[in-house]
Amino acid sequence: MPLTDLTLAECLALRPDLHEPADLDAFWDRTLREARAGGGTPRFAPVDTGLTEVATYDVTVPGFAGEPVRGWLHLPVRASGPLGCVVEFLGYGRGRGLAHEQVLWATAGHAHLVMDTRGQGWSTAGGDTPDTAALNGTVPGFLTRGVESPHDHYYRRVFTDAVRFTEAARAHPAVDADRVVVTGVSQGGGIALAVAGLLPGLAGAMPDVPFLCDIRRGATIAARPPYTEVAEYLRLHRDRTETVFTTLSYVDAALLAARATAPSLFSVAMMDEVCPPSTGFAAYHRYGGPKDLRVYEFNGHEGGGGHHRREQLAWLGELFATPDRATPDRATPDRAAPTAAPAPHVPRLA
Template identity: 80%
Template sequence: MPLTDLTLAECLALRPDLEEPADLDAFWDSTLDTARAHGTPPRYTLVDTGLVQVATYDAVLPGFAGEPVRGWLHLPADAREPLGCVVEFLGYGRGRGLAHEQVLWANAGYAHFIMDTRGQGWSTAAGDTPDTAPLAGSVPGFLTRGVENPRDHYYRRVFTDAVRCVEAVRAHPAVDPEKVVVTGVSQGGGIALAVAALTPGLAGVMPDVPFLCDIRRAVRVAGLPPYTEVAEYLSLHRDRTGTVLTTLSYLDAALLAARATAPALFSIAMMDEVCPPSTCFAAYHRYGGPKDLRVYEFNGHEGGGGHHRREQLTWVRELLTTPRPADADAPPTPHAPQLA
């Protein structure tokens, strides 16, 4: 698995000048204000998973346009007071899965919410989250769905779902709203960065090998899907390059990352052909809050795997038990990256 992108030294020195829409903030303010006007209350139903140390709830929360978004809320069974919470967004093509599958964070003593991704994954007995606005003209996949206009784009709906789910989870009586961390791998990492930018007051964000970053570069250098969906689309629609790339800039997590202020722990893999490391570094360098980084030099899109999950467990524990300094809003000084 050879290097297919810039070297680590080149990525560390990288400071890309990304093209940002002039109305990016207005676009997202309007989108979220419209979504918040739909006041459907959340629903949480206890389910029997067969596990005795974790209580799991089938959650139905309001998302884009008030549409129902499903998820699992896991709580330590003996929890008696509001907990720190990890909100997790999933990788490309994945749904929330079965209720008993992902309980590590609850076993570590945190509340854990897993958001189902609209239109992705497979149905469970409790149902899934359909995408209500399938648009014709896209190549297979999600990245070109609605790509002619940012208001129609699939990820406008997904990012809005994610922000609204975080807002709902923060209001849950078992969750301490000041101790909510968002995380995700690949697509989930890109969503987490967008949520960190669009949701003030988060405790932290952990994007792993994040997708949807520096998309203009990614669609030109990525060797494997999903970014190749855009290249395929533009190979068919040769006259739409400007329109398509402008639309995608409204969903670019590297652009949005500059607006985030919560502490962040990134992971980047240097042999990643799915999310090229230079694109992940674009988000890391532009990130607006305090930030730390773990680099996995000899890994592809699998990233740090269990080794990085151990890093995250330590980072979250220290983050949520250390008092926030009075100068937390001062310009951040990034840590030197740790190589694995």
């Protein structure tokens, strides 16, 4: 598989000038305030999975507009005291799946909260969490749903769901609210970056081969979906280019990542035809908190796979074990006067 994007040296030097809406912070502050005002209480119902070392709960959290969002909570049965927690968001087209399928983080001794993605997945029509918004004028897929307005866009709903899910993790009695980390692969990595930017006070973020970063560039150069959905939409609607990319700028995780303060561990694959490496580097370079990176030079969208899980386990173990780790302030940061960016980190080739 050949390189289809910039070289590693070019990606390291890349500093794209992304269009940022003037009201980006106000848009999201208003969106999240409205979601929280909707009220509702997370529900956790025990599930018998047949596993003896992991206790699992069927989760329902009020998300965007108070709509129920499903998930799984996995807890290691032999652990005691409030636990560090990994909140995981899923890849494109995936739902939460079966209750016993994803228990890695719980077997490592951490709480693990998995969020279903509205309208995606397979267990029922549209998944366990349907997307209730009207879907008109789109091409197949999720990226162009509601693309005529940021208020209607699909990922406005998903990012809100994700913030509310992470807040539910913080409030759970089994979880140490100061040790909550967000993670995900591809779409899940983009969602994790968005949450890290929208929700102060996280302990960390682990985005893998993230989607939804520098979306305009992704739509221009990606060889495979989902970014190609945007190109297909604009091939049909030639007069809507600026409207579409203005809407997508409100959900561009590279822009939201600049607001993050938590430590992070990124991964990027240099032969990725789905999420071109330059788009992941756009988010990495703009990320506002301390950052580390693993680069997989000869991998496509599968990224580091099990090798990267091993990297994450080590990174997370060190993060959670550090007794004097500074806990970020959970108050909403002063976005008019951001702190100085940390020194750039030299990525490690895996």
